[in-house]
Amino acid sequence: xxxxxxxxxxxxxxxxxxxxxxxxxxxxxLPGDPLIIFLGQNANIEQMSQERIEQLRHEYGLDRHPVxxxxxxxxxxxxxxxxxxxxxxxxxxxxxxxxxxxxxxxxLTAFILGNAFGILLGIVAALRRGRWMDTVVxxxxxxxISIPVFWLGFLLxxxxxxxxxxxxxxxxxxxxxxFWQSTKSIIMPAICEMITGMAVxxxxxxxxxxxxxxxxxxxxxWAKGLRERYIVVKHMLKNSLIPVIxxxxxxxxxxxxxxxxxxxxxxxxxxxxxxxxxxxxxxYIVVQSGVLVISSIVILSNLIVDISYGWxxxxxxxx
Amino acid sequence: xxxxxxLLGIAFIIAAxxxxxCAKPQATTTPTAxxxxxxxxxxxxxxxxxxxSAGPRILGYSLEQGPMDLFVLLCAAEKVVxxxxxxxxxxxxxxxxxIDENAKTITVKLRKGxxxxxxxxxxxEAIAWxxxxxxxxxxxxxxxxxxxxxxxxxxxxxxxYKGDYNNQLLNAWLWSPPMYSKAAFEKAGNGDIxxxxxxxxxxxxxxxxxxxxxxxxxxxxxxxxxxxYWGGKPYLDKIEYLFIPDPVSASLKMQAGEAExxxxxxxxxxxxxxxxxxxxxxxxxxxxxxxxxxxxxxSKWHNKDLRxxxxxxxxxxxxxxxxxxxxxxxxxxxxxKGVWGYSESWPGRNYDPNKAKELLxxxxxxxxxxxxxxxxxxxxxxxTAVKRYLDxxxxxxxxxxxxxxxxxxxxxxxxxxxxxxxxxxxxxNSLQAFHMNLGDQxxxxxxxxSLPSExxxxxxxxxxxxxxxxxxxxxxxxxMALSEGAYLIPIYQVESASIASPxxxxxxxxxxxxxxxxxxxxxxx
Numbered sequence: 070x071x072x073x074x075x076x077x078x079x080x081x082x083x084x085x086x087x088x089x090x091x092x093x094x095x096x097x098x099l100p101g102d103p104l105i106i107f108l109g110q111n112a113n114i115e116q117m118s119q120e121r122i123e124q125l126r127h128e129y130g131l132d133r134h135p136v137x138x139x140x141x142x143x144x145x146x147x148x149x150x151x152x153x154x155x156x157x158x159x160x161x162x163x164x165x166x167x168x169x170x171x172x173x174x175x176x177l178t179a180f181i182l183g184n185a186f187g188i189l190l191g192i193v194a195a196l197r198r199g200r201w202m203d204t205v206v207x208x209x210x211x212x213x214i215s216i217p218v219f220w221l222g223f224l225l226x227x228x229x230x231x232x233x234x235x236x237x238x239x240x241x242x243x244x245x246x247x248f249w250q251s252t253k254s255i256i257m258p259a260i261c262e263m264i265t266g267m268a269v270x271x272x273x274x275x276x277x278x279x280x281x282x283x284x285x286x287x288x289x290x291w292a293k294g295l296r297e298r299y300i301v302v303k304h305m306l307k308n309s310l311i312p313v314i315x316x317x318x319x320x321x322x323x324x325x326x327x328x329x330x331x332x333x334x335x336x337x338x339x340x341x342x343x344x345x346x347x348x349x350x351x352x353y354i355v356v357q358s359g360v361l362v363i364s365s366i367v368i369l370s371n372l373i374v375d376i377s378y379g380w381x382x383x384x385x386x387x388x
Numbered sequence: 389x390x391x392x393x394x395l396l397g398i399a400f401i402i403a404a405x406x407x408x409x410c411a412k413p414q415a416t417t418t419p420t421a422x423x424x425x426x427x428x429x430x431x432x433x434x435x436x437x438x439x440x441s442a443g444p445r446i447l448g449y450s451l452e453q454g455p456m457d458l459f460v461l462l463c464a465a466e467k468v469v470x471x472x473x474x475x476x477x478x479x480x481x482x483x484x485x486x487i488d489e490n491a492k493t494i495t496v497k498l499r500k501g502x503x504x505x506x507x508x509x510x511x512x513e514a515i516a517w518x519x520x521x522x523x524x525x526x527x528x529x530x531x532x533x534x535x536x537x538x539x540x541x542x543x544x545x546x547x548x549y550k551g552d553y554n555n556q557l558l559n560a561w562l563w564s565p566p567m568y569s570k571a572a573f574e575k576a577g578n579g580d581i582x583x584x585x586x587x588x589x590x591x592x593x594x595x596x597x598x599x600x601x602x603x604x605x606x607x608x609x610x611x612x613x614x615x616x617y618w619g620g621k622p623y624l625d626k627i628e629y630l631f632i633p634d635p636v637s638a639s640l641k642m643q644a645g646e647a648e649x650x651x652x653x654x655x656x657x658x659x660x661x662x663x664x665x666x667x668x669x670x671x672x673x674x675x676x677x678x679x680x681x682x683x684x685x686x687s688k689w690h691n692k693d694l695r696x697x698x699x700x701x702x703x704x705x706x707x708x709x710x711x712x713x714x715x716x717x718x719x720x721x722x723x724x725k726g727v728w729g730y731s732e733s734w735p736g737r738n739y740d741p742n743k744a745k746e747l748l749x750x751x752x753x754x755x756x757x758x759x760x761x762x763x764x765x766x767x768x769x770x771x772t773a774v775k776r777y778l779d780x781x782x783x784x785x786x787x788x789x790x791x792x793x794x795x796x797x798x799x800x801x802x803x804x805x806x807x808x809x810x811x812x813x814x815x816x817n818s819l820q821a822f823h824m825n826l827g828d829q830x831x832x833x834x835x836x837x838s839l840p841s842e843x844x845x846x847x848x849x850x851x852x853x854x855x856x857x858x859x860x861x862x863x864x865x866x867x868m869a870l871s872e873g874a875y876l877i878p879i880y881q882v883e884s885a886s887i888a889s890p891x892x893x894x895x896x897x898x899x900x901x902x903x904x905x906x907x908x909x910x911x912x913x
Contacts (some may be wrong), residue, residue, distance in 0.1 A: 101794040105801030137696065156445055157605065158589055223636055231644045238641045239632055240607070250418060336632040338606040346606070349792045 070379070077375065081368045088364045091356065093139050096348070097357050103155050104131070104349040129155060129354075142357060152354035156347065163356045164343065169362070171241055172332070174251075175258050176324040183263030184317060191274020191313075192306065198279065206271060212350035213268025218261050218327055220312035225257040239336035252309055258335045262327045266320040273316055277309035284308075310381055318374035322367045407645040417689075428893065434911035436892060439638045443631035448568050448592035450518070451525050455902070459651070460568060460629050463611055463906035465566035465594035468496055469558065471905050475728075475817040476856075477558055481510060481567060481595060483543075489854070490551045492535070496562065498543040503619040504569035505599035512545040514911065517570040519547070519561075529560035529831040531826070554851045555859060557819045559758075560831070569593040595624040597907035606631055623910035638794055642666060648889040648911065654766055659713045662885045669897040671884035673724035674813035676770060678760070678877040681806055683779065683834040693751035695874040698758075699737040700744035701781040707773050708880040710764040715885070719878035721871045722826075727818040728860045729867030737874070744781040757784045763795040766850050770879065771809050793864040802834030810834075812876070813884065815902045819850060819863040826870070837876075843869050851872070 104125050126132045130141055145152055151161035194206035230238035236253050244251040270314055281287060282305060290300045328341030345357035378385045432595055444457035448465070458465065470480040479485055502510035516539055522528045533550040538624050549557060567835065570591035577584025584819045592600050597619065602907050609629040630647060632638040639657045643664055653661065662668045678698065680689035685817035686834045688694060704718035720736025723729035748754050758778060762771035778785035798804045814821040824831045828839050828847040839847055846869060848861030888894055891912040896904050 070418055097795070101797035102801060105797045108793075108800070158446065159586075164605070177751070223640075226637060226640050230646075231640050234644065238631070238646055239637050334634050334637055336607075336634065336637060338604065342606065342633070344655075 070376075074376065077372050081365075084368055085361065085364055089143065089361055090139070092357055092360045093135075093142075093353075096351065096353050097135065099351055102352055103353060104129070106303075106350055107155050119260060125155075129153070137162060140219060142354065146358070146361065151358040152356050154347075154352050156350045156352045156355070161355050164355065165362060168338060168340045168343050170243075171337060172325070172328050172341060174244070175241075175262060175331070175337070175339065176328060178234045179259040179262035179327075179346070180254055180266070180320060180324050183267040185318065186263070186265040186271025188274050188306075190267070190271040190315065191276075192278060192301065193361050194275040195278030195282065196301065203275075208274070210268040210271045213264045214272070216264065218265065219330045219334050221264060222257065222261045222331060225260060226334075229257060241335075241337040258331045258337060261334070262324055265327070266316075266323055270316055273313050277312050278305055279387065281305050281308045287319065287355075289368075298316065301372065307381060311378060314374050314377055314381065318367075318371040321370040325363045325367070392741060395767075419807050420714060424766055428912060429911055430893065430910040432621070432623050432910075433625050434623075435628060435632055435911070436624055436649060436909070436911055437628045437647040439630050439632050439641060439647045440633070441633055441635070441638070441652060443609060443629070446589050447600070447603065447606075448573075448594070448698065450566060450568060451527060452523060452589065453566075461557055461566070461592055461594070461600040461610060461903070462596070462902070462904040464592050464596040465568065466596050467496075467564070467566055468562040471817070477563060480585070481515070485558070485562060487553070487558070487854070488614065492546040492549050494549065494561070495540075496545045497545070498545070499618060500543055502595050503616045504572065504595055504644065504820035505614055505662055506569050506572035506575070507616075508569050509571075510567065510595050510880065511542050512539045513542075514570045515545055518565060518567050520541035520865055522565045528564060530554060530557060530829060533557065534561075548693055552852065555853055556820065556823045559824070563820075567595060583669055589685050598624075598627055601626070616695055617907060619907050622907040624906070625709070627906065642887060642889075648883050648892040649810075650887045651892065653885055653887045655711075655715055656883075658715060658885050658887060665890065667888045667890050667892075669886045669894060671883055671886060671897045672814055673726065673883050674717045674811045675724050675881050676767075676809070676811050676879045677719070677722060678807045678879065679810050679837050680832065680875070680877070681804055682840060683803060683836045683838055683874065685838075687806075688753055688756065689852070691751045691753065692874060693747045695745035695877065696737060697744045697751060697781060698783075699745065699874055699877045700740045701777045701783075702774065702877070703739040703777060704881060705739065707770065711769055711773065712880060712882070716880040716882055719881040721867055722812050722876045722878050723818050723863070723867040724881050727814050729818045729863035729883070731868055731871075734868060734871055741777075741781055743815050748783065754782045755784060757786060759786045759788050759804075759806045761788045761790055761795065761798055761804045761806075763809070764791055767809055774809070774879075798835055800833065801835050805836075807877075808836070811882070813846060815880070817859075817863075818867070819859050822863065822866055823847070823851070826876075840873065840875055843873075843875075 098246070104122050107124065108125070125134070130138055142152055149162070151165065153159070154161050154164060154342060157164055190206045190209065194203045197203050225236075229236045230353045236256055237250075240254055241258075242250040287300065287304055290304050325341065328339055329345055330341070331337070332339045332342040333345060338365050340363070344359045346352075347359065423545065438460075438551045442456065442461055444453075444460050446452045446454070446457045466481055468480060468482045469477045469485060472478045481502060483499045485497070486495045487493070488495065489534060491655075494774075496512075496515070496517065498512060499509065502511055504514070508514065516518075518535055519528075519537055521754045523531060523534050528534070533549045533551045533554060535550045537545060538545045540546055568588070572591075573584050573588055576587035578592070578826045590603060595618065597614055597617040599614040600609070600610040602608070604608040607793045608631065610626050611627045611629075613625050617619065630641075632641065635657055638650055638653075639660060641665075642650050642661055650661075656908065658668055680695055681687040682689055704720075708716035719725075720738075721730055721734060722874070760771050760774055762768055768787070768789055771789075775785040799808060799810060812821070812825065815824075823829070825834075826839060830839075843866070846862075846866055850859070850866055853859045853862050886896065891911070893912070
């Protein structure tokens with residue numbers, strides 16, 4: 070097991086390095102110059118002088134060979150310095166520290182609720198197969214899979230923000246400032262972020278539960294006269310969870326992907342919105358560092374998921 | 389089971405259609421008249437929540453500050469002079485100012501008793517410190533004319549200039565730069581200039597009626613009343629800027645009463661919100677136009693026939709009607725209607741596809757490929773219409789939709805190949821706007837457009853008139869020359885508009901340019 074984890078960690082590092090190289094190259098392939106974009110916003114001709122551009126290019130190390138730039142940046146990251154944003158003229162680590170808790174708060178809430186409801190709905194649908202509850206769950210999951218997140222966001226804002234006035238339309242409040250307001254402020258964004266994952270999990274759980282329910286050992290359990298709750302939780306659910314757990318790892322990535330849209334619609338200053346702004350501004354360092362942090366989290370989540378297989382299914386052994 | 393799913397599916401679609409159908413129809417006619425409040429008396433107190441699509445990146449560090457940063461700081465940062473509603477420069481932090489053409493000096497006498505938000509005096513020394521920073525870093529226009537400045541006494545500053553009289557010096561030197569506290573800047577760094585800069589990037593200490601209370605990047609900026617404001621006690625207690633990038637969310641927030649003011653409202657939302665009973669505040673006019681590449685030596689746009697052909701090809705009236713929801717009007721000149729330089733007698737180049745085809749044939753560019761660079765968003769509709777009209781006359785038009793980074797990078801930096809869809813707004817008066825953006829020494833440079841050499845002498849000459857009548861006449865000549873040469877191709881005129889709650893009383897829009905008198909605005913209880 071330890072050897073397996075070490076091997077996976079080494080693989081994770083390799084994947085992260087590949088991701089950083091890809092992002093480093095991709096952002097530089099975009100047409101445009103981040104310094105000209107930055108200086109252009111100043112709308113001042115003197116600030117756009119070649120001398121000033123070259124001065125800034127040197128200041129940000131953009132005048133060096135791309136390979137040197139990459140290793141400079143990676144070296145900084147290893148020393149805990151994510152670099153300096155061109156647009157914000159501030160340390161990227163500081164900016165990320167402002168934004169990450171917000172994205173994580175909403176994302177974790179969405180992740181936990183989405184998976185809990187997804188599994189619950191999947192179980193209900195499987196146990197009541199062919200009945201009205203199954204139909205309702207099926208419809209909900211189809212809607213969840215197909216609905217565009219931003220459109221759902223606007224619908225929620227329209228009904229709960231504008232018509233019913235129950236929830237604030239935009240913004241985010243930290244739970245450390247005002248817990249009740251904070252809860253109200255994340256309800257709609259969390260629903261938007263969780264809906265797709267919940268629907269997929271519900272579908273997968275239903276299908277896996279049905280598959281397991283046909284197994285001999287389940288029939289034996291019923292024949293032994295065990296209680297339904299015991300059979301469902303102990304035998305069916307645990308054995309159905311492996312494919313579902315795989316989706317949980319993917320779900321972490323979906324949470325960060327969804328945050329890009331959700332944070333824009335609800336005007337929440339999280340990592341997703343920061344990345345969108347930075348891509349438009351071609352703020353290389355922010356994009357690189359943001360993707361590095363997110364990819365590390367996603368890869369780590371998937372590693373945890375892989376390890377958890379062994380706990381769920383003792384037949385799985387790691388060499 | 390299948391039937392149940394089918395029925396539920398149908399029910400869902402029907403419900404969705406009913407919901408959509410219940411939405412208010414969108415009128416395409418001229419919008420309703422502005423709601424007016426009469427007889428209301430100003431009252432003190434209240435918080436105004438203001439929506440802006442983007443927040444400032446830089447607060448009080450003027451060397452890195454752009455216009456979009458400054459826009460949300462106009463309640464905190466003030467200038468030596470300001471524009472009034474008659475497009476006249478009037479003393480603001482200054483008590484008076486005087487240009488002496490013989491001595492080549494601009495004498496500024498400051499008002500006494502003005503305090504910065506940190507409590508320090510706004511005196512000649514503080515103003516001179518601001519100018520020192522601005523001029524050393526070439527942040528002000530006509531820097532080649534800046535000679536030196538002297539502090540005559542605590543409240544008098546004399547700027548010495550070189551060269552000939554230039555009527556744009558007041559704009560460039562007294563109106564453009566906002567004034568910030570030297571004492572606050574130096575105190576924040578405690579001798580470390582980099583620390584001071586970092587502080588100033590996130591903090592503002594000006595002389596305006598509201599001082600900074602809290603700033604969360606890309607989220608909000610809260611300003612509270614500055615009780616020591618020199619212009620008297622402001623009516624409002626607090627201003628809370630909310631930075632909401634999505635216009636749909638912003639519109640719903642206004643409708644829900646969660647904000648009192650929304651700056652820079654997209655045209656479609658203006659109509660929706662006005663119909664919902666909110667107030668439309670009309671600001672400065674601007675003209676949406678096609679800017680040809682005149683900088684590249686081998687550019688096809690040096691050909692006047694081609695430029696004229698493009699202008700004749702555009703059905704400006706049709707475009708304004710279709711795209712403007714009743715708020716746009718066709719533009720025949722780059723100078724918006726009603727400002728200096730706009731000429732009623734100039735007939736413009738009205739839609740005439742046959743004439744456009746003739747001119748295109750004459751130019752020798754029939755069948756040529758023309759790229760129109762456009763910023764992603766609502767302007768894409770305009771570019772699509774342009775493409776249709778240009779294709780119709782025999783050009784092969786390609787619309788190149790760019791994200792803000794590439795668009796602004798091209799507009800202000802690297803340039804564009806053929807045409808770029810841009811705008812020309814008048815912030816102060818139109819002569820000032822010309823010199824700032826289009827003149828022979830513009831403060832804002834465009835990547836592929838600069839004033840044609842044949843207009844340079846006219847541009848220079850227009851700066852020599854000290855009197856308003858002369859300046860007005862000069863503006864007329866300049867804009868007419870731009871129109872006659874089709875150096876810029878106007879499409880339609882837009883008025884920048886904000887939307888406000890009927891309970892919020894604001895005179896912005898009546899004031900000229902980049903000016904907001906926040907101390908005068910008030911909110912009904």
